[in-house]
Amino acid sequence: MSGRLSGKRVLLTGGVANIGLAILEAFVAEGAVVSVVDIDAAKGADVEKRFGGRVKFIKADISREEDIKAAIGEAAAWMKGISTLCLNAGVQLSGKVDDFSTSNWDKVFSINVRSNFIFVREALKYLRETGNASIVMMSSLAGKRGGAGLTCYSASKAAVIGFTTSVALELARDGVRVNAVCPGWIDTPFNQPVIDFIGGKEKQESLVPTVIPLGRQGTPQEVAPLFVYLASDESSYVTAQAITVDGGIYN
Numbered sequence: 001m002s003g004r005l006s007g008k009r010v011l012l013t014g015g016v017a018n019i020g021l022a023i024l025e026a027f028v029a030e031g032a033v034v035s036v037v038d039i040d041a042a043k044g045a046d047v048e049k050r051f052g053g054r055v056k057f058i059k060a061d062i063s064r065e066e067d068i069k070a071a072i073g074e075a076a077a078w079m080k081g082i083s084t085l086c087l088n089a090g091v092q093l094s095g096k097v098d099d100f101s102t103s104n105w106d107k108v109f110s111i112n113v114r115s116n117f118i119f120v121r122e123a124l125k126y127l128r129e130t131g132n133a134s135i136v137m138m139s140s141l142a143g144k145r146g147g148a149g150l151t152c153y154s155a156s157k158a159a160v161i162g163f164t165t166s167v168a169l170e171l172a173r174d175g176v177r178v179n180a181v182c183p184g185w186i187d188t189p190f191n192q193p194v195i196d197f198i199g200g201k202e203k204q205e206s207l208v209p210t211v212i213p214l215g216r217q218g219t220p221q222e223v224a225p226l227f228v229y230l231a232s233d234e235s236s237y238v239t240a241q242a243i244t245v246d247g248g249i250y251n
């Protein structure tokens, strides 16, 4: 199938690598125009070059409010509006609660949670204008159930779910749907902090068959289709949901 996102003007954060890049590839294949917002300028230049006129890269540090405002302005000017907000960028820091610093806690929350609030607030005028807008936020299985070493990350992703459901209810009559995606163990370098915490790659691999009912980790390409569905008009009756894609762990 193709063209499921034709006419959509998407602002996607973290779209230069791993899960975000898989989302970008799927969105472009389905006909969307995408403004990719990320802190990594080198990878950003690569995606802009690869996708020609369909993708614009905008460098921003989403822990900074002024960067978010500037990125939204630039994206809306380039795409002549914003119909779809996909807030995928995030960070993970791991460690025992005894040793976890307040500055690391604040860093994770500013990127994983606070940025979502600022993006939504600042992009709302564009989203409302479109009449059938969609916001998709990246949460995590860790936002639904805890994990040792993940106190801060897990709390941040639970906050994303709380924000998603509440803002969805607020915007339900405004033509703006809001949903969250909660992946489980997706095989990207992102999980290195918690892999180190539990004792290394071998230990993690030994846990996979017992922890994951499908018996393996997921791939970024297995997460992206849920973003396509939630961004498209096929999900026109779906809002205020936090949907898990985790090989059956959460049930």
Ligand SMILES: NC(=O)c1ccc[n+]([C@@H]2O[C@H](COP(=O)([O-])OP(=O)(O)OC[C@H]3O[C@@H](n4cnc5c(N)ncnc54)[C@H](O)[C@@H]3O)[C@@H](O)[C@H]2O)c1
Binding pocket: 013, 014, 015, 016, 017, 018, 019, 020, 037, 038, 039, 040, 060, 061, 062, 063, 088, 089, 090, 091, 111, 138, 139, 140, 141, 182, 183, 184, 185, 186, 187, 188, 189, 190, 191
């Ligand atoms: N990999 C997993 O197992 C997994 C599971 C559940 C949820 N997630 C979530 O999926 C998302 C993407 O994860 P990934 O595995 O692709 O990791 P990743 O590290 O490859 O992607 C994160 C992206 O966010 C960008 N980013 C980080 N800090 C930023 C900042 N301050 N400003 C702008 N951009 C910034 C990075 O440059 C990168 O492109 C994250 O939100 C993560 O929490 C991942």
